[in-house]
Amino acid sequence: MIVLDECVSPHVAMLQRVHVRLVWQRPYPSLERARPVAWTCWCRATVYELCVGGGRAFLRRTVQLDSGPDIHETSPMPITEARATWTALLSGSAR
Numbered sequence: 001m002i003v004l005d006e007c008v009s010p011h012v013a014m015l016q017r018v019h020v021r022l023v024w025q026r027p028y029p030s031l032e033r034a035r036p037v038a039w040t041c042w043c044r045a046t047v048y049e050l051c052v053g054g055g056r057a058f059l060r061r062t063v064q065l066d067s068g069p070d071i072h073e074t075s076p077m078p079i080t081e082a083r084a085t086w087t088a089l090l091s092g093s094a095r
């Protein structure tokens with residue numbers, strides 16, 4: 001794991017005891033052109049991104065393994081819902 005001296009991106013908070021369990025699935029091809037608009041710090045093994053494309057948005061979770069990245073995503077959802085889910089993820093009330 002690479003530890004950066006100064007982290008500029010947020011880290012996810014410790015998971016709260018009561019939290020929303022997000023459904024993570026293999027990346028869905030039709031939204032490949034989506035671009036990340038927010039992301040958590042790469043100093044952690046697990047990096048989360050908020051991706052937007054085509055008026056929809058989803059969250060992407062990348063686990064940085066020695067064998068390569070292991071990527072999962074949520075289902076596409078309205079952008080406002082995705083932003084609320086992103087905030088919940090950062091605060092530890094969803095994961």
Ligand SMILES: [Zn+2]
Pocket residue numbers: 004007008009011041042043044
């Ligand atoms: Zn960091």
